[in-house]
Amino acid sequence: MQLSFKAASRKKTAACLADLPAGSEAVIDRLDLPGDLAGRLMELGFIPGHRVAAALSAPGGDPRVFRVDGAEIALRRETARHILVRNN
């Protein structure tokens, strides 16, 4: 509940992937991560300008599975926090 509220309130500004409510989509804005990790994530499909959707998660809500580019990739919240998304 709280998560969806946060995402809604940040409609215009960049929000982070970790706050994306399950089942909703966003567009990746940028990856605020060290080069190596950012490179690896981009190879897996986390590319600025591409769409990403939040899917299911492990029990307890962390890590979460994200759908990107036809694949499902699990990330911990602490990583998803540094992937900034916008709403369209």
Next chain:
Amino acid sequence: MGACHGKTDAAAPAPPPGAGARPRLVALIGPPNSGKTTLFNRLTGLRQKVANFPGVTVEHHIGKAHLPGHHDVDIIDLPGIYSLNPRSEDEQVTHDVLRGAMPGLRRPDGVILVLDSTNLQRHLPLAAAVLSLRLPTLVALNMADDLRQRGGAVDTEALANQLGAPVVLVSAVTGEGVESVAQFLTGGIAVPRLVELPVLQDVPACRQWARAVSHQARYTHPVPPVWTRRLDAVFLHPLIGPLVFAGVVAAVFQSLFTWARPLMDAVQAAVAVSGAWLHAVLPDGWVESLLVDGAWSGVGAVIVFLPQILLLFLFIALLEDSGYLARAALIADRTLARVGLQGKSFIPLLSAYACAVPAILATRTIENRRDRIATILIAPFMTCSARLPVYTLIIAAFIPERPLLGGLLGTRAAALLGLYLLGFLAAIGTARLLKSSVLRSGHAPFVLEMPPYRMPTLASVGLRLWDRALAFLKRAGTVILGVAVVMWVLASVPTAGGEKPPLEQSLVGTLGRAIEPLIEPLGFNWKIGIGLITSLAAREVIVGTLGTIYGMDPDHDSAGLQAALQKELTFGGAVALLVFFAFAMQCMSTLAAVRRETGGWKWPAIQFFYMNALAYACAWIAHALLS
């Protein structure tokens, strides 16, 4: 460039079969989960072997593809990679092999690049990188059946023209299109005109190119896999998910004791019958004694456990091939994060239930070095299959079978489960200790791809079991046979007047007596001591050794090993022995693997002393409490 590419082996006529023509070497590469290994198995069948590259730990399979009417082709199955940027050891190795920079291996003269056709855009950038190496390459778009079923499509001819390399749709699982891969291997496939591929450094540019190319190839993205979504709704359900996880683990353990039983009884009967037959056929004398009492009773005592070990590997293969293992890693991540590890440690730790050596190799997917070393150090605490023969023997001898939980679980299965739990707790405790002291590290990223669920195929699971059975029998035929023979010799000298000495006065008896003061506080006598000494080579050797000892001890001549042990150990001593085996480091292969992986003797030495000290202390406590 054009001439260079045009003059490929693929375009040239195939050399005549035989006639000293050197077999060609073709590298099989592709991203993880692309079905590369399934295709490899289909091409090479049982004609394959595992090997290690010198200096690095990357394991690879080499096999021979037999092509009727043509010479055989060597195929090397390289680790799964997402790109050719040498970011991890796997990628470095693939990079080196493809450039001919791998010592001891000549440069492959062809490449089969396996891509997942249901994920084409994501995997095309790898094709650009590989094709720019200018080796004759076949692009095999795997999972064609899946693509079609989910409404996707691709024009292979158009894609081939875009890439300047032949493209075929295959399904390694059903065998569809495999004949065109064979055609590539025999040089009978048409190579399109070479195209200049863009040199792309950054990922977004690569992806833009991939999008344009797949558009030209009229690629239709398949709809999302419906069944994977449905299954994940169950397996990753906040409540049902963990229950399924626990249920799977319990089912594995229960079946190890119930389903494996009849098979083990059958093997045991076969060993007994063949032993008796050897007894009858061979002339009396020391040769007969060596073969029957030494070799056969030692090896036979271990071979009995083959069905149980294969059953365990069967479960691991099914979980891995079906895609459930990635979900299990996801579920386990938070728990493992609490002790400073991560979900990726789960896969090596689960493999360690089968054997610590492949588990230690599997830690290579963990990018963070400290996390990796911590996982390597705790992996041997997980109950490997070599402990099973010891556990099974002692549990069967000392714990009566009674139903628990309304018949859901037997006392013996529960005892086994308890031992698995004990090893697991030791691993967790050690991880916590390491990660809060010498191996403390910042938060390492956890990035794991969830593959779609797939029905495991009989061929792939069968091949893995066959591999395991061979490895086990090879060990039984070498290490265990060797130890059994040495044991028989040590137990037969010094001879007293041409007769075998009583066990107590033999060389092995003397040795056992020498360490008796050390192990006596644990409730073990000198005969168990002999077993402990030999089990330093490999855990299950103790069963063979005891088989040899009691096989030749006249007091126990007719009694089975279980009955013999019941006379030898008190209940407290038996529990202490179980605890000792749960914690002790008794495996030369594991220590060698740890040394290779960590690059020195420091970590294996620490591991050896830590584990054995812990084993001794805990066995002492168990014995003191129970007697």
